Amino acid sequence: xxxxxPDRQSVLPYLQxxxxxxxxxxxxxxxxxxxxxxxxxxxxxxxxxxAAAFVGLLLAVAHFxxxxxxx
Numbered sequence: 001x002x003x004x005x006p007d008r009q010s011v012l013p014y015l016q017x018x019x020x021x022x023x024x025x026x027x028x029x030x031x032x033x034x035x036x037x038x039x040x041x042x043x044x045x046x047x048x049x050x051a052a053a054f055v056g057l058l059l060a061v062a063h064f065x066x067x068x069x070x071x
Contacts, residue, residue, distance in 0.1 A: 013038060014046040022050065 017034040020026035026034070 011046070014042055015050070017043065018047045018050050021047075022054075 013034070017026070017038055020030075
């Protein structure tokens with residue numbers, strides 16, 4: 001029996017899997033299901049993009065906080 005894989009255009013399962021793993025709350029059967037149906041390369045790339053976006057958000061918040069403190 002062949003496992004069902006998401007479409008190439010479907011980004012949502014990758015975003016959900018990475019977001020849950022960032023929070024550290026996805027365990028058990030759902031995590032195993034993600035690992036069996038999601039391809040590794042897009043999963044890693046999604047993680048890198050979301051991590052870079054998070055760092056950018058932190059830098060922007062720090063920039064605006066520092067600019068407001070010096071005014």
